[in-house]
Amino acid sequence: MSTTDLQALVRTVNEVLILASLRSGRKHGYQIALDVERDSAGVFGFQHGTLYPILHRLEKNGQIEGDWDHEGGRRRKVYSLTDSGREYLEREGLRCRQVFAAFNDLLEPST
Amino acid sequence: MNGFEQELRRIADALDLPQPVRSRVLVELAADLEDLRATLVSEGMDDEEARQHALTTLLPTEETLEELRGVHRPLYQRLVDRFSEGTRHRVERLLLTGVSVVALVGPSRVLLSLDPSTSPSAFVWPLLGLAAATMVIGLGKLFQLHVAKDHAPARLRSGMFLLPTLAAASAAVGFTGAVLDFYSVAEAIEADASRQGALVLRWLRQDTAMLALALLVTVAAALLWFLAAVRVVRIEQAEAEALGPVLPSESGSLP
Numbered sequence: 001m002s003t004t005d006l007q008a009l010v011r012t013v014n015e016v017l018i019l020a021s022l023r024s025g026r027k028h029g030y031q032i033a034l035d036v037e038r039d040s041a042g043v044f045g046f047q048h049g050t051l052y053p054i055l056h057r058l059e060k061n062g063q064i065e066g067d068w069d070h071e072g073g074r075r076r077k078v079y080s081l082t083d084s085g086r087e088y089l090e091r092e093g094l095r096c097r098q099v100f101a102a103f104n105d106l107l108e109p110s111t
Numbered sequence: 112m113n114g115f116e117q118e119l120r121r122i123a124d125a126l127d128l129p130q131p132v133r134s135r136v137l138v139e140l141a142a143d144l145e146d147l148r149a150t151l152v153s154e155g156m157d158d159e160e161a162r163q164h165a166l167t168t169l170l171p172t173e174e175t176l177e178e179l180r181g182v183h184r185p186l187y188q189r190l191v192d193r194f195s196e197g198t199r200h201r202v203e204r205l206l207l208t209g210v211s212v213v214a215l216v217g218p219s220r221v222l223l224s225l226d227p228s229t230s231p232s233a234f235v236w237p238l239l240g241l242a243a244a245t246m247v248i249g250l251g252k253l254f255q256l257h258v259a260k261d262h263a264p265a266r267l268r269s270g271m272f273l274l275p276t277l278a279a280a281s282a283a284v285g286f287t288g289a290v291l292d293f294y295s296v297a298e299a300i301e302a303d304a305s306r307q308g309a310l311v312l313r314w315l316r317q318d319t320a321m322l323a324l325a326l327l328v329t330v331a332a333a334l335l336w337f338l339a340a341v342r343v344v345r346i347e348q349a350e351a352e353a354l355g356p357v358l359p360s361e362s363g364s365l366p
Contacts, residue, residue, distance in 0.1 A: 028142070028143060028146060029139060029143045029169070030143035030144075030146050030147035030150070030165075030168075030169060031146075033147070033168050033169065034147065034150065037168075045168070046168060047167055047168055048167070048168075048170065048171060048172040048174075048175055049140070049168075049169050049170055049171030049172065049175045049176075050171075050175055050178075051168075052136070052139075052169075052171060052175065052179055053175060053178035053179045053181070053182050056136075056179065056182045056183065057182050060182060074142060075138055075142065076139075076142040076143075076146070077135070077138075077139040077142070077143075
């Protein structure tokens with residue numbers, strides 16, 4: 001696997017993590033970051049704002065939708081999954097599973 | 112004040128994005144930082160620890176900001192980024208001046224020298240409709256901006272897209288009309304070749320006037336949109352600067 005392939009995989013995994021987190025309902029950016037970290041027991045997590053370029057790219061591509069909520073006189077951006085995002089999640093989620101399954105198989109001691 | 116002012120100001124300085132995207136990114140970030148810290152504190156974390164955790168999780172580094180710029184950079188920006196800023200500004204000014212002069216002076220002179228009322232092209236009427244719509248929407252926006260001073264960004268932006276749409280529609284009607292009129296004349300000549308000269312002359316007269324009108328409506332709609340858009344962006348920038356990158360709790364009026 002080349003560096004470019006690896007970067008693409010990391011990017012896809014990050015996108016899948018966000019989309020999977022949004023499957024349970026609309027969330028603010030910080031909630032996505034928090035839920036991904038907690039649901040994966042700290043294995044995955046977004047640091048240094050890396051969440052935002054991914055969120056905005058997914059929004060631009062129509063895979064998620066960003067709306068502005070007014071809560072207590074403040075504006076907060078909240079994201080939800082679109083139909084296109086659901087399809088993307090299914091497709092890319094499957095691809096990630098296949099990649100990680102192959103990785104697991106390689107790590108298994110041969111019998 | 113939410114305790115992240117310094118960090119957000121640093122991000123704001125480094126965030127080279129067009130308005131209103133820049134304000135939206137800052138508002139989103141400010142709210143997320145504050146909410147994450149509040150959530151962690153409510154779960155029992157020490158306030159300073161929660162603050163640091165929120166910053167580590169959400170505050171973009173220079174590399175992340177560059178990625179954000181990449182996501183939001185307009186196509187035009189991507190194209191012109193290869194030239195130096197000075198060259199770009201000079202070329203833009205020259206082009207804008209040239210296009211405005213050619214587009215406004217040329218058709219105006221043609222329109223003044225012709226009398227399209229004698230035998231106008233059928234496409235003049237939809238163009239007059241588009242001209243009327245352009246004037247109503249354009250003047251409505253200018254009234255909203257400069258007279259009524261209704262500067263709520265959402266209301267200002269509402270309907271703005273109609274002006275470039277009208278500009279494009281006028282150009283399309285003018286071009287399509289000229290082509291269809293040409294085919295109609297060609298058919299008439301085919302039926303009666305003896306009237307060839309008169310028919311071609313009539314087509315030239317009526318369609319020159321019609322195309323001039325189309326160009327004028329296109330330029331007027333584009334100019335009205337440009338003037339309104341510049342003003343709206345300035346309002347949004349002023350609002351973002353006045354509020355700072357952090358939204359005070361009583362405010363809720365950013366785009």
